[in-house]
Amino acid sequence: MSASAHDSRPIIVGLDGSDSSLAALRWALHEAVTAQVPVEVIHCWEPQDFTDVLFASAHELSTASVCLLQTEVSAAVRGMAGPPAVTQSSVHGRAATALLQRSGNARMIVLGAREKRAVRDLLRGPVERTVRRHATCPVVVVDRHGRVVTGPEASAGTGDPAAGAEDPARSPG
Template identity: 35%
Template sequence: MTSSVRILVGVDGSPGSEAALEWAIREAALWSAATGGADRGAAPTVTALLAWTADGLPTGVLRAATQGDRDGLTRAATEMLERAIGRVGEPPAPVTLRRGVVQADPVTALTVAAADADLVVVGERGHGPIHRMTAGSVSQGVVHHAPVPVVVVRPSKDGETPRTDDRRPVVVGVDGSDLSLAALRWAAHAAAVRAVPLRVVHAWGGLDPMYSEVLVGAQGSLVRQAENVLAQAVKLGLDDASRLTVESVVSPDSAMRALLREAREAQLLVVGSRGHGGFTRLLLGSVSHQCVLHADSDVAVVRSDRLRAPADEPAAATGAAVPSA
């Protein structure tokens, strides 16, 4: 993966979106430092995008709606974006921060802009028509529709001190499917740039309790099969894990229970958008959906691990093109 990563962030002035912006800036800096991007002049890019519509305006923009025309709303949205950036702070060199303000549905705007990004980052919740839902409609919509990996960031809890040197592992769920291998490769890179362990989890439980006696008798075989699936996934997904500490976990629990438990001690949980085998219901709307909703850590949902720019492409050609008003 290249240092000239392009990260798109949805910003709406909420604490959740500001946590997402802070996470994205930190991530871009990690990528650059780990791959020597500054030495090669390949600057990573973070694009902060604020999208607004009349039926779901952020609070600050809504206040201006009664006082001005569309130009006034656009100015208010732009000012809100700048205030959010001001609270988070400008990124360190060589990370480049870009701004975008559009009048559009946030999910649509982020999904369209994601075509020119390597990663989309959203807050757990924010302002909007149904912001009262846990992991609100915008984050869920982007997770479902974005063509690139999406990270849903949890805001810091009240009274929680931000971690300056987070040594917790990156956790990834695998089942041997192509998408879970893509998730594994993506998670390996995330662990490598952080210099933390990669914990690879395969769960074989959660089977029908009606056949509990059969399962008890076959437990040894199931465990061996699960161990083989995990070992094969690691072999296929990690071509060179020499710089990683890889921890393997085979769990008799259901996929959801195993991943949520591991996420309690993780800084990032990575799942594929769907799978098979031990993660037979690893589909958006089930396991990955539940992880986005309930995991204690930040969650990355991976559709593909491909980057859109080859490793030797100049940074100038990798910027996300987002219309600004």
């Protein structure tokens, strides 16, 4: 599918608070400025471990998710001249499911590369792999240094989203 100048579908970013997801957010914000499109930042929450199940209420987990979104998005757009419109979505449920549901109306999905595998990742399967296999839009994966490590072929979506990803002028400071 070819993107046009009038393609205002949002860039979707999956945020989990890791260094690579924060770099993915910054990369996506700069890409959105270039493409003149909005960004939707999604953080999914559900009980992650035994402690969450026993001691954390749904309200507490939801509140923590909203706080993470507000803090990280505010930090990422701080200092940007003319940041894109940003929507923040705190979603109860699995990240892969939420991202795949939005992929049909997205310009692209941007994720941070998983550098460490937690036990819960082994049990659920990596979000990145699931989204890359099943999304109906291009998927870009960014490492903690802001470099694109996986992206769509040049013929998909907007062309080469990696263009300029290693350009220091585009890298937020």
